[in-house]
Amino acid sequence: MxxxxxxxxxxxxxFPRHEFQALANKHHAGQKFRSFSRWTQFIALLTAxxxxxxxxxxxxxxxxxxxxxxxxLGVRPFSRATLARANETQPHQMYEALFQQLLARCQSxxxxxxxxxxxxxxxxxxxxxxxxxxxxxxxxxRKEKGAxxxxxxxxxxxxxxxxxxxxxxxxxxxxxxRQLGFPKGSxxxxxRGYTDYTWYQELTKAxxxxxxxxKSNAVTIPGKKRRGRKSPGVLLDQQIQLQGIVGTFRxxxxxxxETDITYEFVTNALDIPAATVAELYKExxxxxxxxxxxxxxxRIKSFLGTSRNAVMTQLWIALCAYLVLAFLKFQAKIGRSxxxxxxxxxxxxxxxxxxxxxxxxxxxxxxxxxxxxxxx
Numbered sequence: 001m002x003x004x005x006x007x008x009x010x011x012x013x014x015f016p017r018h019e020f021q022a023l024a025n026k027h028h029a030g031q032k033f034r035s036f037s038r039w040t041q042f043i044a045l046l047t048a049x050x051x052x053x054x055x056x057x058x059x060x061x062x063x064x065x066x067x068x069x070x071x072x073l074g075v076r077p078f079s080r081a082t083l084a085r086a087n088e089t090q091p092h093q094m095y096e097a098l099f100q101q102l103l104a105r106c107q108s109x110x111x112x113x114x115x116x117x118x119x120x121x122x123x124x125x126x127x128x129x130x131x132x133x134x135x136x137x138x139x140x141x142r143k144e145k146g147a148x149x150x151x152x153x154x155x156x157x158x159x160x161x162x163x164x165x166x167x168x169x170x171x172x173x174x175x176x177x178r179q180l181g182f183p184k185g186s187x188x189x190x191x192r193g194y195t196d197y198t199w200y201q202e203l204t205k206a207x208x209x210x211x212x213x214x215k216s217n218a219v220t221i222p223g224k225k226r227r228g229r230k231s232p233g234v235l236l237d238q239q240i241q242l243q244g245i246v247g248t249f250r251x252x253x254x255x256x257x258e259t260d261i262t263y264e265f266v267t268n269a270l271d272i273p274a275a276t277v278a279e280l281y282k283e284x285x286x287x288x289x290x291x292x293x294x295x296x297x298x299r300i301k302s303f304l305g306t307s308r309n310a311v312m313t314q315l316w317i318a319l320c321a322y323l324v325l326a327f328l329k330f331q332a333k334i335g336r337s338x339x340x341x342x343x344x345x346x347x348x349x350x351x352x353x354x355x356x357x358x359x360x361x362x363x364x365x366x367x368x369x370x371x372x373x374x375x376x
Contacts, residue, residue: 128150236252
């Protein structure tokens with residue numbers, strides 16, 4: 001049998017050490033480390049994400065138990081206090097930069113979205129993360145409750161988190177959305193929580209197309225109806241104007257045959273079929289699935305530190321873990337779900353096995369020969 005390094009060692013080859021060290025040198029605070037390093041911090045926290053570790057003690061004990069298998073990774077023994085101090089004081093911006101590097105690699109090999117147009121499609125949403133206000137005083141939400149809000153812009157090519165931000169729970173989604181620089185000609189889909197007519201106008205001026213739900217109390221000025229045969233489910237396709245702003249928009253009323261629910265959409269995309277408008281909004285469900293997946297499978301609901309820097313460090317490494325799984329899936333063309341991949345990795349992360357063999361279907365059993373050996 002050929003010698004294999006551990007599965008973890010094969011995975012972290014995705015991160016070239018010279019590029020990682022350049023980021024570590026750029027994003028360093030305080031005195032130079034003696035024996036600890038940002039690489040050790042990263043390996044520890046990435047391992048915690050992939051194996052479901054819930055505390056600093058759990059992480060350090062797990063790493064210590066695998067000491068003989070980690071020497072080739074350049075990871076030295078470290079204490080719980082050292083890891084906690086690094087999480088609190090070393091800038092989380094390093095892992096944000098690392099995330100951006102890995103995101104670019106993932107986007108280069110991600111499968112294309114199911115829509116025919118070549119422009120980028122982004123799915124925008126935010127999700128609450130409940131926190132204890134006494135422990136996380138920076139995460140203000142209500143008088144006696146703390147929360148952080150995770151804002152994500154999902155790239156529909158591969159369903160990758162292209163835009164990420166973490167704010168106080170009381171921060172409104174539209175304030176973060178205004179800061180996002182969507183590429184010219186791209187599409188962005190969002191729900192009614194992002195309703196802001198001035199922003200709609202800004203997107204139109206920037207040549208960014210959007211699709212959103214129209215609020216039930218929206219005041220609109222009806223215009224001419226679109227000609228031609230309507231697709232099944234399309235009840236109305238009409239140009240409109242929105243009260244208080246200049247510009248022509250479009251209202252599409254669509255009846256979903258599966259749920260028997262009628263939806264009213266508003267968009268500035270005047271040249272695509274009405275059925276495509278409905279399909280674009282239906283695609284927004286993928287970001288709901290994304291939030292559900294990372295909350296169920298990664299460690300972003302319980303945190304290893306209480307400062308905003310420690311929380312952001314853990315969040316960025318959790319998202320790096322998501323991109324690692326996505327990149328491996330895209331590159332190796334693994335026909336398993338990311339949840340299946342994660343479960344397999346949890347059991348084999350420190351085993352010396354060929355990474356790709358882990359995800360191959362089991363080999364068929366060779367039937368036993370019916371002929372018995374004659375001993376006489």
